Amino acid sequence: MEFQLKYITPDIKLSSYDDRLFKTEVVFDHHMLVWFISGETKIIQADESHVFKAGDIFLIPRNQLATIINYPKDGLPHKSVVMHLSVEKLRTFYAPLNAQPKEGAPTKIFHFKNHPLLESCLASLIPYFDMEDEIFPEEIASLKIAEAISILRRIDPNIDNLLANFEEPYKINLADFMEKNFMFNMPLEKFSYLTGRSLTTFKRDFSKVFNTTPQRWLTQKRLELAHYQLSNKKRKPVEVYLETGFENLSHFSYAFKKHFGLTPTELVGRRTVQ
Incomplete structure (x- = not known):
């Protein structure tokens, strides 16, 4: 099994996997913005499942249970760029804005297919993974994350209901x-x-x-x-x-x-x- 993760910052990583499949069951602490370079992924949740392929971009909300199965495909490894949209980064972004998330808004996986603005933003990170000895400046990382959030808000104005909601889980049935x-x-x-x-x-x-x-x-x-x-x-x-x-x-x-x-x-x- 050949599974590799390479971080350029704690919030931005490149993952690559070239064995038959890789399965994990997770609940993310942060929202996850993912761009598939190659391979295929099946995400199974309680109410629905999704299949994502090369070129797809999607956002997984935090605190959601999911089974994730990654497959290499067409002779290429499963490869993706992942950006963590942490509560800390989102609080900083939304601090000057007057975003009022709706209570009880659905938390779902957002699928953006191969949106050119998002793809350009995430693809611009690829060269930084090849910089062996250089430290990726934190200010550039923050700018890239802010750029991604801005693009998400332009694509779907309702995404503030998810990204600007900083509540933690409360006691439920x-x-x-x-x-x-x-x-x-x-x-x-x-x-x-x-x-x-x-x-x-x-x-x-x-x-x-x-x-x-x-x-x-x-x-x-x-x-x-x-x-x-x-x-x-x-x-x-x-x-x-x-x-x-x-x-x-x-x-x-x-x-x-x-x-x-x-x-x-x-x-x-x-x-x-x-």
Whole structure:
């Protein structure tokens, strides 16, 4: 596996990956503006999924759970430029402006395809990744981030509802959130933060709601979803484990057999015979 990250500042990086696929389950602390140079990415969220290809530009909101699967394609590595739009940088940008974000505005992935202004802004960063011994000036980085934000606001004026909103997660309905997001293989600390709770309070509330431990409940829910995908949606085990919260295929097969008495492959075999 050849996965490389190169930062020119803490907020701007180039990633490159040339193995078969790379999967990660994340919740970002910052908004992420991404430009694909080559390769393909599938982003799976609770309510929807997206497939992005070379030339696409998109913005992932912070504090959103997602499974991300990166693929090399057409003999080229998966390669992208990523810019973090941190709360600190956004506060600085919006300080002189009178932006009033709407409460309850939807937090979604924004897709800008190959918008020429954004592409030009992000492509201008490429030469800096080749500067081996020179330090990328912070003032230039700040200017580039401000340029990107300005372009985003020009493309979509409603984006202020996302970028100018600096609130942290507040206490929300635990059952609703977990039923919607159980397939993401996140540490319990992340689940507790996103539901507006300390880890101790999260475990206590979880026990009251579900009458079991978080880990047992999560495993059972993921296995039930996997079984449904295999038997009803006619999908393959190698596709299913990637999207149901399991770290690798062997662990998925072991847990599946322990719970259902047969492996995912055996279940698919029965389906084929029928």
